[in-house]
Amino acid sequence: MRRLRERAIEAVLFLAAASSVLVTVGIVGILVTESLPFFSHVSIKEFLTGTEWTPLFENPKYGIMPLLAGTFLSTIIALIVAIPLGTVAAAFLSEYVGPKAREVLKPMLELLAAVPTVIYGYFALLFVTPLLQKVIPELSGFNVLSAGLVIGVMIVPYVSSLSEDAMRSVPNHLREASFAVGASRMQTAFKVVIPAAFSGITSAYILGISRALGETMVVAIAAGMQPNLTLNPTEPAATITAFIVQVSLGDLPHGSIGYQSIYVAGLSLLVLTLCFNIIGLYLRKKFQEKE
Amino acid sequence: MLASIKKRKFWDFVFAMLGLLSLLFALVTLLALIVDLASTGVPRINAAFFTNFPSRFAERAGILSAWVGSFCIMITTALCAIPLGVAAGVYLEEYSKKNWVSQLIELNIINLAGIPSITYGLMALGLFVYKLKLGQSILTAGLTLGLLVLPIIIVTTREAIRTIPNTIREASYALGASKWQTIRYHILPYSSGGILTGVIISLSRAIGETAPLITIGALTFIAFLPTPPVEGHFPYINFTWLSDPFTVMPIQMFNWLSRPQPEFHVNAAATGVVLLLMTLIMNGGAIYLRSRFRKKMKW
Numbered sequence: 001m002r003r004l005r006e007r008a009i010e011a012v013l014f015l016a017a018a019s020s021v022l023v024t025v026g027i028v029g030i031l032v033t034e035s036l037p038f039f040s041h042v043s044i045k046e047f048l049t050g051t052e053w054t055p056l057f058e059n060p061k062y063g064i065m066p067l068l069a070g071t072f073l074s075t076i077i078a079l080i081v082a083i084p085l086g087t088v089a090a091a092f093l094s095e096y097v098g099p100k101a102r103e104v105l106k107p108m109l110e111l112l113a114a115v116p117t118v119i120y121g122y123f124a125l126l127f128v129t130p131l132l133q134k135v136i137p138e139l140s141g142f143n144v145l146s147a148g149l150v151i152g153v154m155i156v157p158y159v160s161s162l163s164e165d166a167m168r169s170v171p172n173h174l175r176e177a178s179f180a181v182g183a184s185r186m187q188t189a190f191k192v193v194i195p196a197a198f199s200g201i202t203s204a205y206i207l208g209i210s211r212a213l214g215e216t217m218v219v220a221i222a223a224g225m226q227p228n229l230t231l232n233p234t235e236p237a238a239t240i241t242a243f244i245v246q247v248s249l250g251d252l253p254h255g256s257i258g259y260q261s262i263y264v265a266g267l268s269l270l271v272l273t274l275c276f277n278i279i280g281l282y283l284r285k286k287f288q289e290k291e
Numbered sequence: 292m293l294a295s296i297k298k299r300k301f302w303d304f305v306f307a308m309l310g311l312l313s314l315l316f317a318l319v320t321l322l323a324l325i326v327d328l329a330s331t332g333v334p335r336i337n338a339a340f341f342t343n344f345p346s347r348f349a350e351r352a353g354i355l356s357a358w359v360g361s362f363c364i365m366i367t368t369a370l371c372a373i374p375l376g377v378a379a380g381v382y383l384e385e386y387s388k389k390n391w392v393s394q395l396i397e398l399n400i401i402n403l404a405g406i407p408s409i410t411y412g413l414m415a416l417g418l419f420v421y422k423l424k425l426g427q428s429i430l431t432a433g434l435t436l437g438l439l440v441l442p443i444i445i446v447t448t449r450e451a452i453r454t455i456p457n458t459i460r461e462a463s464y465a466l467g468a469s470k471w472q473t474i475r476y477h478i479l480p481y482s483s484g485g486i487l488t489g490v491i492i493s494l495s496r497a498i499g500e501t502a503p504l505i506t507i508g509a510l511t512f513i514a515f516l517p518t519p520p521v522e523g524h525f526p527y528i529n530f531t532w533l534s535d536p537f538t539v540m541p542i543q544m545f546n547w548l549s550r551p552q553p554e555f556h557v558n559a560a561a562t563g564v565v566l567l568l569m570t571l572i573m574n575g576g577a578i579y580l581r582s583r584f585r586k587k588m589k590w
Contacts, residue, residue, distance in 0.1 A: 002469060005471070006469055006470060006471055009471045010382075010386055010470075012378065013378050013379070013381055013382035013386060014382055014386070016374075016375050016376075016378030016379040017378070017383055017387070017396050018396065019375060019379065020379060020396060020399055020400050020403060020441060020442070020445065021395065021396060021399050023403060023438050023441065024402065024403060026414055027410055027411065027413075027414040030413065030414045030417035030418050031410065031414065031417075033417075034417050084313070085313045085316065085317060088309055088313045089310060089313045089314050089317065091306075091310060092306075092307065092309075092310020092313070092314060093310075093314075096307050096310060103582070105314060107574075108318060108321075109314065109317060109318070110574075111321060112317060112320075114492075114495060114496075114499075114570050114571070114574045115321070115324070115499070115567065115570065116498070116499025116500075116501070116541055116566055116570060117499065117502075118499070118541040118544050118545050118548075118563070118566075119324070119544075119563045119566065119567055121545070122328065122544070122548055122559060122560065122563055123324045125548065126331075126556060127323065127327045153320045156317050157317075184299040184300065184303045185306075185307075186299070186302055186303045186306040189306070206405075207405060210405045210406075210407070213407065214406070214407020214408065214409065214410075215407075216407070216408070216409050216501070216502035217501050217502055217541075217545065220502075220545075221545065221548055221549070241407065241409050241502065244409055244412075244413070244506060245409070245502060245505050245506070248412075248416075248505050248506045249505060254421050262413065262506075263413060263417070266409065266410050266413040269407055269409070269410065270407075273405060273406060273407060274402075277402055277405050
């Protein structure tokens with residue numbers, strides 16, 4: 001009797017754990033099945049190489065390039081901010097700061113990631129853009145630049161937290177050896193600790209990239225939601241996520257091509273993030289083998 | 292030799308300053324955000340702001356339907372995510388053997404945490420709204436956010452359980468307890484602090500989440516409340532509120548923010564202040580809990 005109960009409980013707990021796999025299957029399955037009909041209207045070639053994205057116009061065009069350009073542009077700007085800032089902050093927290101100060105500084109930095117993204121959108125639109133317009137007068141009210149910068153600050157804790165964990169897990173005898181041969185703190189950080197923690201730091205970067213790719217509200221509010229094939233960050237543009245928001249705000253009949261287009265956009269986003277996640281896993285494995 | 296030591300010390304100092312500056316830059320940005328939001332929004336906050344429905348007139352508009360909606364969705368999210376997440380965490384930490392099934396589950400959880408939140412919204416629109424016909428309701432929203440925060444709860448539960456030393460388990464088995472009794476009466480109570488931290492963090496994440504709810508078709512203008520869950524006649528409680536349409540604070544804020552009139556931007560800032568205050572309080576609570584339990588539990 002007791003054994004039966006134990007088995008039943010184990011089975012229930014296993015189902016709970018397995019449900020997380022079901023979520024993934026659900027996400028991939030729904031995105032694929034809902035976007036497949038789209039490709040009976042639009043050829044894959046047109047979709048991948050077209051330079052205009054106007055699915056809701058009278059004369060619809062379905063080229064994903066403008067959305068990809070917007071997504072990559074905002075992601076790259078965000079990474080230009082987040083990677084140096086996050087790495088330096090992580091090295092500082094791990095190699096220079098005592099445990100007490102770290103206990104205070106790290107949670108404060110993590111608050112950056114806790115702020116709701118819609119508030120970052122407000123900040124980008126009504127604080128950062130007017131500020132930037134003082135420096136760059138021709139900057140338009142909606143632009144990718146301020147959205148990217150704000151996303152960059154927002155993902156600093158994702159980069160720094162994981163990097164710092166990786167740096168701190170580097171065994172102390174490596175540091176001591178480095179100090180013993182006369183290296184300074186900075187030399188130790190750059191030539192010993194960072195190379196030793198490189199796989200962890202890379203996965204922190206990958207996490208930052210997927211956050212920036214998938215970030216929605218900041219770009220939907222501050223970047224202007226206009227699909228625009230440009231690499232000029234001072235102009236408005238739309239990202240994949242901003243397009244999904246824009247379409248979802250309207251009333252969209254189930255099964256229409258507009259409805260399918262948000263699933264196609266979502267699927268493209270998922271494929272992009274999965275690619276980066278796989279690269280991250282590969283890098284981690286490769287560096288683990290080397291050690 | 293001496294010169295080179297001096298040089299290295301100098302660069303050491305420069306790098307320390309650089310580290311301090313990058314930390315400061317991030318924190319000053321956070322401060323600027325808070326000050327900017329508060330200076331615009333706080334004067335707008337009064338009792339009527341919480342008890343008024345949204346309106347075409349900015350000065351009469353309030354967030355009643357938004358905070359009630361946020362509250363209802365929080366409850367649904369918690370009821371859906373906590374049992375599932377804790378159970379999954381317990382299984383992975385206490386039961387799972389090292390085989391391909393458990394490895395698949397673990398890899399999958401890492402991957403889930405990296406999936407953009409808006410794809411959860413697309414999944415929910417296709418699955419909950421159209422396939423299961425749950426409608427664009429509070430239940431759909433709660434389920435969506437519940438699945439979204441599931442990885443956070445699983446990961447923190449596992450971390451909390453992992454800190455419990457094996458001696459506790461062995462002592463319990465030695466007294467003849469079964470595996471489940473050990474978990475139920477020892478492991479879960481001792482790790483409740485860590486689990487609670489995860490729950491609070493996941494709820495604070497859910498309360499600020501906007502994109503997936505817009506995707507499942509949350510309305511941006513709602514001038515009524517969900518059906519009250521308690522009624523005067525038998526059976527006294529009803530669950531029709533679960534199928535009511537909803538709006539939440541972040542969506543209300545987004546709606547006001549996307550209007551051109553600056554008066555509505557003030558309303559957006561005021562909503563932002565309420566939202567930010569709630570997330571900061573929840574995160575502060577989680578940080579406090581974490582440090583308290585770390586100090587209290589010395590095994």
